Amino acid sequence: MFSYSGNDLYCDGVPLADIARRVGTPAYVYSSRLILENYRAYAEAFAGLGHSICYAVKANSNLAILAALARTGAGFDIVSGGELFRVLQAGGDPAKVVFSGVGKTAEEIEYALENGIGAFNCESGQELALLDSLAARRGVVARFSMRVNPDVDAATHPYISTGLKENKFGIDIAAAEAVYDQARGFRNLE
Numbered sequence: 001m002f003s004y005s006g007n008d009l010y011c012d013g014v015p016l017a018d019i020a021r022r023v024g025t026p027a028y029v030y031s032s033r034l035i036l037e038n039y040r041a042y043a044e045a046f047a048g049l050g051h052s053i054c055y056a057v058k059a060n061s062n063l064a065i066l067a068a069l070a071r072t073g074a075g076f077d078i079v080s081g082g083e084l085f086r087v088l089q090a091g092g093d094p095a096k097v098v099f100s101g102v103g104k105t106a107e108e109i110e111y112a113l114e115n116g117i118g119a120f121n122c123e124s125g126q127e128l129a130l131l132d133s134l135a136a137r138r139g140v141v142a143r144f145s146m147r148v149n150p151d152v153d154a155a156t157h158p159y160i161s162t163g164l165k166e167n168k169f170g171i172d173i174a175a176a177e178a179v180y181d182q183a184r185g186f187r188n189l190e
Helices: 016-023 032-045 063-072 081-089 106-114 125-138 176-184
Strands: 002-005 008-011 054-056 075-078 097-099 119-122 144-146
Touching (some): 032 063, 081 097, 081 106, 097 106, 125 144, 144 176
Parallel strands (some): 119 144
């Protein structure tokens, strides 16, 4: 937690001026106590319900943060093979990893399958077909979900909009049922 004592800023009781003198600036300082308190607040809010809390690695891939979250049992939402590598380096459980995002390469999908990740969030019928073929080649069944684009305007900045038909994210809601039916025919997808 960050707090002031007089004119000095502290993080978890440590004066930041001391850290700056020791390591120089700029220096990035995080409160593991606050990060873990926030994680536990989410976990407690869902207590008694089947749930999985996955930290978005793209928000901050600092290995110390990932390791602290992994020790608490957190899952991880990744968007690249590099992010999966960092989660594994930090001791994250690959079975608690969800691979999201557009543009997954065959190599990244294979790396994720090789490490036994929990699930893939798929963006298209073509991605489902690729996932099925790569899983078949490895002799495994890959868990998946489909990201559906609902064509709903969230009234946000156009550069971060993800739910409109013209955005690159997800399966068009009008095609979702057909893509799901296609996926049901794949033998290496669950």
